[in-house]
Amino acid sequence: MKPEMEFFVEPSRCIGCQACYHACSECETHRGHSMIHIEYVDRSQSVQTFAMVCMHCHSPTCADVCPADAIKREADGRVMTARKPRCIACSNCVLACPFGVPKMMSELDLMMKCDMCYDRTSTGRKPMCATVCPSQALYYGPREEVEKLRKRSRIVNQFQFGEQVVTTKVNMVIPREAPSDIVDVTAAMHEPPTGRTITLNVLTQNGGG
Amino acid sequence: MAAESPLTPELLAKFGPLRSYPSGDRVSTMVDPDKLVQTHCCFCGQQCGIQLKVKDNAVVGFEPRDDFPTNHGMLCPKGVRRYLQGSHHDRLTQAYFRDPSSATGFRAVAYEEAIQRTASEIQRIQSTYGNNAFAVFGGASMTTEKCYLMGKFARMCLKTRYTDYNGRLCMVSAGVANKKAFGVDRAANAMADIPLAEVVWISGANVAECAPITTSYVWQARDNGARIINVDPRLTPLARGCDLVLPVKPGRDAALFAGILHLMIEHDWLDHDFIRQYTVDFDKAAAVAKQWNPKRTAEVTGIRQAAIEQAAEWWGTAKTSYLMHARGLEQHIHGVHNCLGSINIVLASGRIGRPGCGYGTITGQGNGQGGREHGQKTDQLPGGRDVDNPQHRQFIANFWGIPEPELPHSGVDCYEILRKVETGEIRGLLSWSINPAVSLPDSQYVKRMLSKLEFYVNIDFFLSESGRFADVVLPGSQHEEDEGVVCSTEGRVIKINQAVDPPGDAKQDWRIMQDIARALGRERGFTFNNPREIFDEMCRASAGGVIDYSGITYEKIEAQNGVFWPCPATDPDGRSIDHPGTPRLFEPGSWNSVARGAGPFYFPDGKARFHGIDYAPPTEDVDETYPLMLTTGRTVNMFLSGNQTRRIGPLVDQYPEPLLELHPTLAEKHGIRDRDWVTVESRRGAMTVRCQVVATIRPDVVFVPYHWGGEKSINLVTISAQDPYSKIPEFKVCAVRIRKSEAPEYASWLEPQQ
Ligand code: SF4
Numbered sequence: 001m002k003p004e005m006e007f008f009v010e011p012s013r014c015i016g017c018q019a020c021y022h023a024c025s026e027c028e029t030h031r032g033h034s035m036i037h038i039e040y041v042d043r044s045q046s047v048q049t050f051a052m053v054c055m056h057c058h059s060p061t062c063a064d065v066c067p068a069d070a071i072k073r074e075a076d077g078r079v080m081t082a083r084k085p086r087c088i089a090c091s092n093c094v095l096a097c098p099f100g101v102p103k104m105m106s107e108l109d110l111m112m113k114c115d116m117c118y119d120r121t122s123t124g125r126k127p128m129c130a131t132v133c134p135s136q137a138l139y140y141g142p143r144e145e146v147e148k149l150r151k152r153s154r155i156v157n158q159f160q161f162g163e164q165v166v167t168t169k170v171n172m173v174i175p176r177e178a179p180s181d182i183v184d185v186t187a188a189m190h191e192p193p194t195g196r197t198i199t200l201n202v203l204t205q206n207g208g209g
Numbered sequence: 210m211a212a213e214s215p216l217t218p219e220l221l222a223k224f225g226p227l228r229s230y231p232s233g234d235r236v237s238t239m240v241d242p243d244k245l246v247q248t249h250c251c252f253c254g255q256q257c258g259i260q261l262k263v264k265d266n267a268v269v270g271f272e273p274r275d276d277f278p279t280n281h282g283m284l285c286p287k288g289v290r291r292y293l294q295g296s297h298h299d300r301l302t303q304a305y306f307r308d309p310s311s312a313t314g315f316r317a318v319a320y321e322e323a324i325q326r327t328a329s330e331i332q333r334i335q336s337t338y339g340n341n342a343f344a345v346f347g348g349a350s351m352t353t354e355k356c357y358l359m360g361k362f363a364r365m366c367l368k369t370r371y372t373d374y375n376g377r378l379c380m381v382s383a384g385v386a387n388k389k390a391f392g393v394d395r396a397a398n399a400m401a402d403i404p405l406a407e408v409v410w411i412s413g414a415n416v417a418e419c420a421p422i423t424t425s426y427v428w429q430a431r432d433n434g435a436r437i438i439n440v441d442p443r444l445t446p447l448a449r450g451c452d453l454v455l456p457v458k459p460g461r462d463a464a465l466f467a468g469i470l471h472l473m474i475e476h477d478w479l480d481h482d483f484i485r486q487y488t489v490d491f492d493k494a495a496a497v498a499k500q501w502n503p504k505r506t507a508e509v510t511g512i513r514q515a516a517i518e519q520a521a522e523w524w525g526t527a528k529t530s531y532l533m534h535a536r537g538l539e540q541h542i543h544g545v546h547n548c549l550g551s552i553n554i555v556l557a558s559g560r561i562g563r564p565g566c567g568y569g570t571i572t573g574q575g576n577g578q579g580g581r582e583h584g585q586k587t588d589q590l591p592g593g594r595d596v597d598n599p600q601h602r603q604f605i606a607n608f609w610g611i612p613e614p615e616l617p618h619s620g621v622d623c624y625e626i627l628r629k630v631e632t633g634e635i636r637g638l639l640s641w642s643i644n645p646a647v648s649l650p651d652s653q654y655v656k657r658m659l660s661k662l663e664f665y666v667n668i669d670f671f672l673s674e675s676g677r678f679a680d681v682v683l684p685g686s687q688h689e690e691d692e693g694v695v696c697s698t699e700g701r702v703i704k705i706n707q708a709v710d711p712p713g714d715a716k717q718d719w720r721i722m723q724d725i726a727r728a729l730g731r732e733r734g735f736t737f738n739n740p741r742e743i744f745d746e747m748c749r750a751s752a753g754g755v756i757d758y759s760g761i762t763y764e765k766i767e768a769q770n771g772v773f774w775p776c777p778a779t780d781p782d783g784r785s786i787d788h789p790g791t792p793r794l795f796e797p798g799s800w801n802s803v804a805r806g807a808g809p810f811y812f813p814d815g816k817a818r819f820h821g822i823d824y825a826p827p828t829e830d831v832d833e834t835y836p837l838m839l840t841t842g843r844t845v846n847m848f849l850s851g852n853q854t855r856r857i858g859p860l861v862d863q864y865p866e867p868l869l870e871l872h873p874t875l876a877e878k879h880g881i882r883d884r885d886w887v888t889v890e891s892r893r894g895a896m897t898v899r900c901q902v903v904a905t906i907r908p909d910v911v912f913v914p915y916h917w918g919g920e921k922s923i924n925l926v927t928i929s930a931q932d933p934y935s936k937i938p939e940f941k942v943c944a945v946r947i948r949k950s951e952a953p954e955y956a957s958w959l960e961p962q963q
Binding site: 012013015016017018019021022023025026028029030031032043044045046047048049126128131132133134135136149150151152153185186188189190191193 | 231235236237238270271273275282283284285286288289290417418421422423424425428429431432433434442443444445446447448449450454455456507508510511512513514516845846859860863872873874883901902903904905906907908
């Protein structure tokens, strides 16, 4: 039997190249519209970026708040783009989603979001973003594969937003231990400029900071 | 007489760069493609496999190619959007003469008329000033067949010694260093060795933006427990996930490697058996390293001593490792020395030629490797042969059927060719797939020299900034309009397949070469009917050379998903064999055509060479007038001079215009805020761009990417000093000053990509 394929997001791998963003908008069912969000966390301080796909919540907040019952969760756990005949473009889902996923396409009067490439995955192909991703921060494959390959990480699919606990079909891959936090290039310089000494953990751990 | 056609709204409206976006069949969700063509990306040296969707002789989209073993479907944004370069508004589909009376600066002419004029100008210049008065510039985005034919065309048809190519700007320092240390110029390992390494050392390589898919290999190594060391004056997107960042001052790499070797010797982190059995001249390297204690290394490199010691310990005590570098190490007047320094620490560790033990330079251009293998480089003949070696000359002269004395000797590098334009020694130029007005340093000089030419013919598929100087522009072919081979960053020879036909009068470049040869009445040797015939001749020409392709066929490439050279057709005793290719060089006990069994390296004694070279500072050190170091590089959405990527709308939108990166402390000192206009100025020139204030760069360094032309070109500021061995220009460091500025005039009328 073929192992079940799952979607994994590993932010520590992301290099912000936007291949996922571009590839998503080349997908056959919604060409010209990318469902991916990709942002710098704070470019002034770091090159860290974050790519966001739909997490496909077990109990989707977007669907819960939809006044038109336009958002459906399929039997396999995917949460689909709003159904065109029902969607009233009210943007409730856009505001309510804890991960900020749905996009209001105002030119279409329709909420659109990632459906984990239903057209591709249902025919045995991988989603477009997870196929092209050069860092494999977006990954689609069997769970055993991830456990085997990414030994320094663990897999989570529960998230806490205030009172709300959200369980998702899409998994997040996070470091087993917090990694070193390299903030400022000057921290590893021979003569750091005064007034901005930020230490590199990797050095302090080894007594050199 | 060449001159620059001014940048006018009419010229821009006709030739661009304008941005193309998906429309029609390229945005429709209903298109049923006629075919899917398995080929590769047209951009960088990773040469990702890709499938192009073709409908009605146009490329309308792509589909990932997950079966290709290096990228498994992965692509960077350039690869995803590459298809938008086809059917482009700006595409050259006719030949043109420069015509100052026309509003666009050019007048369309019949293709044959342009060929005739080109031939008659070549004839006029050569009969008046001698054959060497006409020079040729090639490019490493072309297939190896074209690069081979280009070298043959320059030497046998034009009979000029002055041929060179744009790989001169790219990785020649690595090539020279590899030949000096190993006797052969190729990455030693396939990328598959990266995840097997315990330590991955990356020097001067912005892997995430310039070789994006290699990131997955580095992260896999990290997941397997490897430590990743990254040496760069900037925190690049990859650096964020590395274990140790060494923010080296630009141009100080040789000092760093000497300091690392110093610590390896001091702590006896050496593979004595390997050094004894497989290398020579360790003593020379050790003598230099002796002077580089950690304190001095830290002072000179600008890296904290503790970080240097940590790196040395990880490197020194590892059992497996992979060291890679790219232009950050190579584009210096001491580029070759920097690379040799890195090779010293690899050889001292003994970690090469085994699984998980690797070394290699990352190729920048699509065919950066293949483009320098078979003779468009001025000092080289097919098969990696040397144009000044008597036996090599004789072999190729016989092969081409010309008397050996008629085969021109080595000429000069492409920048020196321009200096010979200045002295009047060179009067005419033919350029192919190269955009020197943007890509060469100190570009005011370059543009003056292009204007000084008596005749300049530019062959490309878009009118580049350099094309605007041309007397004749000929429409060449895009990647997807021809077939042929390319050698990837790994040394893997792969096959580009044709998806569509060239539009209008545009021609496959090898046909243009042959048309010029015919018009000159020198068509002998230039009567090929298809790329396969050129490939077969090239493979035979390479037989017995270091870069031996003789056992490679198009079919073997398809069947094996690429073939790593050397791949000879015969065994050492001359018997025919079916050689599988050589993914990993220098394996113990391996045979090569130079050592002939004496050892794994490509010297008669089979041994690799250490080099005792000492650090020397870059050409320009900072002073009170020019207190900062400028370094240049790439962004992930753009490629080289931008002649292709600045026409692809979604890529332009990602990072539309160059931004000067500077550290907050430096910005504060000058009263500069994020996105302010800043003028950066050197002894040669100045340019004004918006800035980005980021804590991810050394405060004594500013960075500007180089993909833009005209007043947005940072090469107005860079220095044309060159490495004495490789002749690579020192793009990576020169002295500059900055000041807060007003919006330049161009901002009021040019689109970002123009
Ligand atoms: S530019 Fe390089 S990494 Fe990007 S898709 Fe093309 S070959 Fe792959």
